[in-house]
Amino acid sequence: MENTINGEHIVQIRGVQAEGKMAAPEKRLNRFVHLVAMTERLGNALGAMAFTWATIVLLGGYPDNLDSTYFWLATAIVFLEAIRMFTNDNRLDYQLFFGTRGDFSLLGWNGLLIVMVYLSAVPVLLSKKLLPWRQVVLNMCMLAAIVMLVFIFSAKLTYQLMIIVYEVSALLFLSSGNFQIPAAVVRVVLALISLSDGVEGVEGEKGSKHNLEPSLNIFYGMVLGQGILYIVACLVEVFSFIPRRYLIRSGGFGGQMGVEYVNSYYAYAFEKCMGGAVLAPKKISLITFAMDSLNSDSSRKKLYGVQMLHKFLKKEQLRTKTIKKLTKDTNTVASLFDMLGWTSEGDEEIRLFAAKVTAELAGRLRVVQIPGATQLVASLLDTDHQQTTRDHFLFIDTQMGREDSPIQQVGMTEQDSLVLKYLKQMAIYCLIPVDEPSNMHQRNSHMLRWWKRITKRWSVPEEEPSTDQDFLPIQGLLIIERLANFDPGNCMEISRTTGLISKMIDFISYRNHMTSTNEAHQIMLPSLSLRVLRRLASTEGKLGVTLRQQILEHPFVLRNLEKILDDDSGSSHELKQLAAEILKNLAMDRNTSADIGHILVIISSLMRAFLSQDPSSSTNSNHLLWKNAGQALAMLAMESRDNCLVMLMEQGYVFIRQLTTMMQDDRFKCIAASLLWNMCEHAQSELSNSDLKELSYILREVLEGIMDAEGAELEVLIGLSSQICQVIPEDFAREVEHGQIKEKFIKRLVEVLNAHMKPSAHCPRIRRVIVQHAIYLMEFNSRYANDFHKCWMVEALSMVERTPSRAENYRLFSGDTGLMEHNTPLTALVARAKELMGREWVRGISSVT
Missing domain, CATH: 1.25.40 (Serine Threonine Protein Phosphatase 5, Tetratricopeptide repeat)
Structure with a gap:
């Protein structure tokens, strides 16, 4: 289910509970991570106990009673555990050597699959008749190739067992991401060997062997339990793709980036569960992960964090919670604003998503606490169009536009990565069924339909396409508008930002000059600019006076507003209504009212919008245009004889008669009465006999x-x-x-x-x-x-x-x-x-x- 807020889709994700509250989409994955982490931590606990037991009780208490074999076995286990314990202090080293997460790596499996494909399945691909069944046949051929290796060299059981051990070892070697599984197997094998031999290999007198056997049994029992727990944790971790894929679909993540989000969150959650007290509650969530990623030093993690926050803000059930957490974290908000100023090459994507997230939060932020925030937002409004139109030809650099064409070079490393990528894609293509053009027989196959349903259910959704709002100036204007609407203090910060108001005024005529952007951008930029200027011009108090003065300092503001009002073909009712409201607010100043009156086209356009429509049959947008045009005329008529005379003498209208007619409707009575009041006060000498009769009526x-x-x-x-x-x-x-x-x-x-x-x-x-x-x-x-x-x-x-x-x-x-x-x-x-x-x-x- 989808809703639309500010032109963007707000997706309702599944899993809504009866009370109206939705369970967190990452809840299942968190439970799975807790299970794997708890299993590994139990193994770590047994390992620490075994290390302590071996060093203090066995090697410290019975060094002379152990023969060299058992001594070195215990010593090897102690050193193995010591290495694990010391690498535990370094997260990267521990994950490299003994981490449960990712012990079975995808690359290892791909390597094995590629070998199997090209050794046993290539002939099958050449058969066109078996094309619909090629995936099933390939899998069977690979399995047969593995089994045949067992019987191909010898019929003796000993050799067959050796081949099986060899294949299993090769499988583990290719699929193992670190030494966790081999080390766990070593622990189990050593413990089983020692437990099976008992204490027959110990030396010394009978009295000196007192309690040695139970001590050894306890030690090797702990080592055996540790190894088994590690193996179980690694085997369970293999199935982590199930909750991860569920999170991808239920969380609304799409494409390869969505897979990377979830994989990164999985690693983050596992690391959190492995640290701190065992029984202490772990506050792990996607929102916290995104905020931590945003505050990291890695640009890649920052991109993940800001993209995930954008997705959460578009989900109705997560939107409120995300906004609440973000607005309470000043450091995260400051990081978002800081990314708005990233103009280096390669930072375009992270800057765009930072602008999107900031736009969603702007309606609840006070930027006074963030120095330079509005200046960073103003940088989003910079365009090549504004620079070229603002600069006189005498100031344009003659070297502008001369750019050297970069020479693209592809190294051997990149070529090798492309080859590897091709081989991996070939392996996935051969082993994973996909939709193919098929005949009637294939479509009627129950097995294929069942398989398609399975793959469709577990497939990764596609990424959402870009929208018309994926344009930095549009996002910048949205941020400014919402900041201004939320708090007057934000308006004060906007007034202090150099060049911000001037940039917005330039966008009013954006549609008339820009040809490099699409039609949607040319429509949205003037509309957003007018909305922001309307909010600033309507600000109350002394701050409003200051903002209106800054708007009027732009030499083309009145001219741009006049073009919108006078454009009957290109400007919509919304743009005209916004322009009329801005003029109404600007006319509060007596001198400005006189300046506006000198532009006769403005008064003519306002009178046309006010008098040429039938208010009783107008739509809501037309009614707003009519109302704002009438209010603008009433404001211009105050304390201005010249403006009143211009209105009274406008060709094509019987102004007084039309105003008296509007007095009959309660909706328009106040505006018409105000205009009549000013006409009588300032243009009394120009009223005709017919006008006076209308007044008497x-x-x-x-x-x-x-x-x-x-x-x-x-x-x-x-x-x-x-x-x-x-x-x-x-x-x-x-x-x-x-x-x-x-x-x-x-x-x-x-x-x-x-x-x-x-x-x-x-x-x-x-x-x-x-x-x-x-x-x-x-x-x-x-x-x-x-x-x-x-x-x-x-x-x-x-x-x-x-x-x-x-x-x-x-x-x-x-x-x-x-x-x-x-x-x-x-x-x-x-x-x-x-x-x-x-x-x-x-x-x-x-x-x-």
Whole structure:
């Protein structure tokens, strides 16, 4: 079963238990290794006891009572055990001479098989008629050749036994990987000979031989037990291919590399079991092995480790456990980042897999603890394309591109290895059945079908093919995106990395210039770059201001974004939506908003995305594009008369009418209301009579919305209402008077003012727009001052004076940082409102008296 996460397959491996937890795939192999290691360690224990017994009891207690034969037998066994004990301190020496693991080596068997193939099976290969049965015939011929050697020289039993002993000796010699089996056989033979002879060969008086016989029996019994345990351990180890092959299939390892992974893990587990206390629990797992390999000094082991970790991260049942262990090990994570900077020839593969593993972990890492981590990630984004496009022709080295063609030489050693490889492949081809083109008779053969099922079950799966994400810049962008999404501290590290943001901006136009990569890369690079830039541009607080400034320092960023928005044929809705969101965030700065407005194509593209689609029937991607384009336009319209005029004069649109239509839909009400608010505030002189009529048509809906809305929506609707009151005051007064909602509306404004004595970041201007609305009403008709007096507006204004807030000086907030500061302070507006109310109140008292 497979799932897909971030474009890669996540494989669910078999063996899931009923509770929902899966047993570790290496569990069977670990049990087998424990069995073999325990057997060998018991043999080692008996050997140590025999060594101590021989040196202290026999050679130390009865040296004069042993004849030369038994003395030298005991001495030989002691020296044999001494060699084993001293080589035990060196892992390589011990494995070379006395290790159980690999005692029957594959190369030895291959050598024997090659000899047998070319001595007895070559004629069979020449027979085309027996081709379907050649494997079975070859095996039978080899067996017959071995048996015939027993009877070919003599009919005497003695000679036949000698031939059998010779063949067995040759088999052991060819198949033995070290001296463990021969040494164990020597122990057993010497012990059996000595036990069979008893103590008849000892010298001395009867009293001096007291306890000698039981001492010798104990000694040779321990030696015999040691030899038997070693032989058993070696014979059991021969069948290690069964749990190893099971781990290959159940663990999802494929190809020759998978076989090497498992073989390396088997050696690692065996070494762990052979060390430390016998009964102490051994924490052995594939994940631990991969991490230890990654931290080793060998490049080959590092490659194995990082490739295995990548496989574990793609398995759903091992993913969480692997991430948990890796994120707790700072040294391993530091090693991964260090490998990202390996640019030497031959390190491409390990660098790619290190990038893949880092990309999987990046969503849970804080790189502040790893010096230079983001700079190493930035090195993944280096491409030849970026270098050639960035350099002016005056700075290009004239020697660039001159490379000497390397001369390929093949030595005799390499040729010999190829010959040996060919011979081994021939042997495997002849002895192991494979699928062949066959006739109907062969397909109907039960034996062949049964054999095919067996070979298929125990065959090694193929390696997984490479994906479109096997490209270093793509992996680098994935790492940066996940780091930025996880922790703001990572964003700060990204801002400090030299050239990183510039490289990502270059990738926005990657599709337009790159021809050396495949189509998938040309699509993914701009998309990932835009996603990372969106995250950086949307960062809150002062860090966000810094990141947006760094993005804007690139001279081509606005131009690249404009190309994406204006490209109707090549850019997808996703790219346009990301570009619109980036522009929205960049426009938070007043100067940047003006710079964007100077590129008329950007505003035209945003208006086309915002107005030319039917929002009610759009898909999710189209809706996001529409929303981000509208938000970008609303941000550009804030505090910018020029941008508002550009939008209002855009050809092909009746901007005000279309915005008033969008006010009917609750999904789009806030964005449309914000744009209408800014149009009335900054482009009032350019509004036509038809535009003013459209505003009067939606006035009732705006007033009704104020009665029910809360938060940011209430702030926008009150702001729009105040601007409509200023633009068309007669229509506003008529709507309020004839609708008989004047008292209710004014009361609502005062209540909202009293309820927001503590301004919040999501609606910092609500007290400002209410006071502004009251000023516009009283300036149009002073009689509204009496209505505000009745609702205790003066007391509310006094409370505003006593509770000033710096937050009310800004139009919006990014985190805790205010943006777009107002020119007129709120206190000045409160003073103006109180002045208007006081003047009308005096007039009212005079008229009464």
